[in-house]
Amino acid sequence: MKAIQVxxxxxxxxxxxxxxxxxxxxxxxxxxxxEAIGVNFIDVYHRTGTYPLPGxxxxxxxxxxxxxxxxxxxxxxKPGDRVGYxxxxxxxxxxxxxxxxxxxxxxxxxxxxxxxxxxxxxxxxHYLTTSTHALAAGQSALVHAAAGGVGGLLVQMAHGKGARxxxxxxxxxxxxxxxxxEAIIDYTTADFESEVMRLTxxxxxxxxxxxxxxxxxxxxxNCVGVRGVxxxxxxxxxxxxxxxxxxxxxxxxxxxRPSLGHYTRTRDELLWRAGEIFEQVAAGRLNVRIDRELPLxxxxxxxxxxxxxxxxxxxxxxxxx
Numbered sequence: 001m002k003a004i005q006v007x008x009x010x011x012x013x014x015x016x017x018x019x020x021x022x023x024x025x026x027x028x029x030x031x032x033x034x035e036a037i038g039v040n041f042i043d044v045y046h047r048t049g050t051y052p053l054p055g056x057x058x059x060x061x062x063x064x065x066x067x068x069x070x071x072x073x074x075x076x077x078k079p080g081d082r083v084g085y086x087x088x089x090x091x092x093x094x095x096x097x098x099x100x101x102x103x104x105x106x107x108x109x110x111x112x113x114x115x116x117x118x119x120x121x122x123x124x125x126h127y128l129t130t131s132t133h134a135l136a137a138g139q140s141a142l143v144h145a146a147a148g149g150v151g152g153l154l155v156q157m158a159h160g161k162g163a164r165x166x167x168x169x170x171x172x173x174x175x176x177x178x179x180x181x182e183a184i185i186d187y188t189t190a191d192f193e194s195e196v197m198r199l200t201x202x203x204x205x206x207x208x209x210x211x212x213x214x215x216x217x218x219x220x221x222n223c224v225g226v227r228g229v230x231x232x233x234x235x236x237x238x239x240x241x242x243x244x245x246x247x248x249x250x251x252x253x254x255x256x257r258p259s260l261g262h263y264t265r266t267r268d269e270l271l272w273r274a275g276e277i278f279e280q281v282a283a284g285r286l287n288v289r290i291d292r293e294l295p296l297x298x299x300x301x302x303x304x305x306x307x308x309x310x311x312x313x314x315x316x317x318x319x320x321x
Contacts, residue, residue, distance in 0.1 A: 002319065003093035004299045007056040009049030012300035012307075015059070015092075023097045025071035030100050032083060036116035036293075037091050038062035039302050039315035041236065046089070047303065053089065059299075060091030060317075064106060064115035074100045082106040084115035084274070086123070087261060092299055094319040101267055104274040109282035117314040118288045120260065122277035124233065125153035127263035129161065132256060133207040133229040137162025140205040142196055142223055144212045145236065146181060147173035149289075149314055154209050155180045156286055163206075166199060168192050168216075176312050178287060193219035204228060204251070214238035221247060221255075229254045289313030296320075 003020045025031045043059045045051040053059075064084035067077050077083065083103045090096050106115050129135050141158045145151040146167030158165045159180025167181035170188050177184050183199055185192045196205060204225030210216055211234030218241070224230050230253060232240055248255060264270040280286035291313035294302050302315050 001094040002296065003058050004060070004296065005056050005058055006047055006053075009047065009052070009055075012047070012303040014047055015299045015303065017297045017299070020058075020093070023095055025069060025074075025097050027072045028074060028100055029071040029097050030074055030077050030083070030103060031068040031070070032063070032065045032085070032096050032098055032103075033068045034063045034065040034091065034094060034096055034319050035112035036064050037296065037317040037319070038086070038116040038120060039299075039306060039317060040120055041234075041306065043092075044303055044307060058090045058093050058096075060093075061089050062086040062116055062120045063091040063096065064112040064119070066112075068095065070100070076100055077103060077105075082112070084112070084119050086120040087264070092296060092317065094296070102270075104271060107278050107282065110278045113290065113293070113316060113318075114281060114288060115278075116316055117290050118277055118281055118286075119274060121149040121153055121314070122281070122286070122288065123264065123273045124150050124260050125157050126273050126277060127258070127260065128154060128209055128231055128233065129157045131263055132231045132233075132258050135161045135163045135207065138164075139207070140164040140166065140200060140225075142166045142168070142192075142205045142208040142220070143181070144168050144208075144210050144216055144220070146184070147176035147312070148211070150211060150234075151209075152176070152178045152289065153286065160285060166192075166196055166205065173312070176289075187216075191219075192216075193222050196223045200225070207231060209233065211235075212237045213240045217241060217243075221253065224251060224253045226251045227254070229256065232257050233259065291315055293318050 067081040147169040165181045168187045207229045208220045210220045213235030215237040291311040293316045296319045
């Protein structure tokens with residue numbers, strides 16, 4: 001089968017398109033013929049060694065396709081079933097072995113491309129708005145990088161819950177923020193902290209969803225209201241600086257660094273979150289923007305586009321093209 005392999009950490013050129021032996025599922029595993037692969041920034045971190053993996057390895061942790069065969073003890077799935085998954089390394093390939101417990105069935109209304117585009121980012125936005133801080137009507141939220149994948153979904157979900165949404169985006173990406181934000185703050189020309197405090201009459205927001213990290217962290221903390229939450233779920237600008245816990249005492253603030261794995265610890269929770277995402281996509285309540293699709297062989301190009309911020313939606317890799 002064809003697959004991407006990384007032998008040593010480094011630049012996009014380390015993503016080598018190779019012929020590898022066909023994998024076979026073991027006990028509790030499923031062999032999936034992949035139809036679409038979601039490209040995510042964590043793939044870049046794995047490639048560069050920021051989040052090291054033992055090599056050689058096949059990157060990628062989000063995909064959708066069709067069950068090819070199942071291993072011993074697998075009863076939930078059978079050959080021909082349409083499935084999707086995330087948080088399992090090895091997706092940049094034509095075939096992948098996936099633990100059955102990590103797979104979710106795809107409804108007829110959602111094709112493989114949409115599933116590969118929506119699962120990781122959609123479930124991330126879902127846990128942030130329903131579990132990390134369960135937004136309610138009338139509450140307020142600050143969403144950073146609102147023109148991005150997770151940010152755009154956060155805006156839509158928060159607005160759908162009746163919350164006031166304040167979004168940040170750069171000048172050139174303001175138009176990409178989806179409907180639902182009461183105010184879109186251009187962080188290149190305005191001070192988002194001052195704007196948020198003005199818009200909330202000094203009260204601050206119930207929750208800040210911050211995927212940026214180093215360059216936004218201090219002001220994000222200052223935007224949180226009494227007993228509010230700062231959910232730092234990414235670090236696209238670098239790691240956030242150390243924080244003195246006494247700063248949280250100013251307003252009784254909760255600071256958390258969550259990840260999707262913390263919120264899909266059981267099979268029931270995984271199926272619930274994925275099911276709600278698929279339902280919202282099918283109903284048109286959630287718009288998932290796909291920037292472009294590239295053949296699997298052009299994975300290096302996909303990484304260059306992602307790292308240079310040249311995308312305005314989800315990047316997909318398609319095997320066999």
